[in-house]
Amino acid sequence: MTAFKSLATAMVKIFYRDKATLFFTFVFPLMFLVVFGLLFRDAGTSRTEIAVVGDGPVITGLRQTGALELTRFGTVDEAERQVRNGDLPAMVAEDGDRITYRFAQSDQTQASVVSGIVQGVISHVNQQATGQPERYTLDARNVEDSSLKPIQYITPGIMSWGVAVSAVFGAALTLVSWRRKQVLRRIRLAPVAVPTVLTARVVVTVGIAIAQALVFIGVALLPVFGLRLTGTWYLAIPVFLLGILAFFAIGMLVGAFCKTEEAATGAANIVVLPMAFLSGTFFPIDQAPPWMRTISEIFPLRHMNDGMMDFLVRGKDAGALVVPCLVLTGFILVVGVIAARVFQWEDA
Incomplete structure (x- = not known):
């Protein structure tokens, strides 16, 4: 020793x-x-920011997803200008039954993500408009503790x-x-x-x-x-x-x-x-x-x-x-x- x-x-x-x-x-x-x-x-709390114009069930659905940060603009031209200048990756305008979606091709990754979210919300709103019950339900959650x-x-x-x-x-x-x-x-x-x-x-x-x-x-x-x-x-x-x-x-x-x-x-x-x-x-x-x-x-x-x-x-x-x-x-x-x-x- x-x-x-x-x-x-x-x-x-x-x-x-x-x-x-x-x-x-x-x-x-x-x-x-x-x-x-x-x-x-802060990587786990960041959300993709997009421009929105107008209001309705689609805009409400996008807000409820929690995956996007919505920045409101007064006109479609103003919102589209933000996307064209590269300040925002996409914009969504809702006017009655018409939905306008514009995205920046320069950032294909973000554009694909936002596009998938927008299409999913629109499909859900369309299905609700038919008055038919949902046939499939989705149970989605992360496998780890959400506080990680x-x-x-x-x-x-x-x-x-x-x-x-x-x-x-x-x-x-x-x-x-x-x-x-x-x-x-x-x-x-x-x-x-x-x-x-x-x-x-x-x-x-x-x-x-x-x-x-x-x-x-x-x-x-x-x-x-x-x-x-x-x-x-x-x-x-x-x-x-x-x-x-x-x-x-x-x-x-x-x-x-x-x-x-x-x-x-x-x-x-x-x-x-x-x-x-x-x-x-x-x-x-x-x-x-x-x-x-x-x-x-x-x-x-x-x-x-x-x-x-x-x-x-x-x-x-x-x-x-x-x-x-x-x-x-x-x-x-x-x-x-x-x-x-x-x-x-x-x-x-």
Whole structure:
């Protein structure tokens, strides 16, 4: 225990005395959370604004959908001018039984959305005018809690990525630095068992990751962002811990191959950055092409992201632990064995 305590204390002191390491561990990933959190803070409440002229059942129906923000104008020409100038994507004028709809072709996405809403409302009004009962009814609602905000989707991915960066770089750079400075050689000659050295590094890595998570969650819980820990969020803990160990194993493997800190930094970036983009850290992976979703299945960050999202956002039960925990455990065992086989106490 004395050797373990001494090693762990030395690793912690090396960590917090290096200002650059502190910046890239806490401040740098937190910047992404703050930027994306502020950028998409009101994304769930925004509505498409269109111009309307006149009044009647169609205009009333458009207002009741809640998907459009109606701006009233006095004449059709005035409303159409707003659309032609690009200030608004569309306009609807209701004069008795006549409905006039004009849209801007330059924004086909918004035009298609508004057009679908307008046609749906007109069809509903026409059906009501016939006096016939509705044959089909629609039960539509979102599957998550309606109070969810974008920050609850952003936080798990950015936090997982920040932890991955810290674990990989921390393990790789420490191993390379200690080998070059003959620290590993001295430890090997000292009466210290290899498991003690490894355990000390793992404990320090886990402690740093927990501190990162607390900072991320604490910032996201601020009123300006509005994170809410809904559902079975506590079930994310085993996924979080297994994710830390998976990236620690990657860091050990990188550190075993690299001879200098510069090489270790480059190799770690090559591993972590593509993994972040292919694992749904910065954008939903469900919207990616099929080939990208297939490739992402081999990355531990994808399963860590999905596991964290399942419990922090979707409120799934313990059954959802099986896949991410099995994949991450298998990854730890395979990469850990490879790292142990290629490990070197001294540079050849």
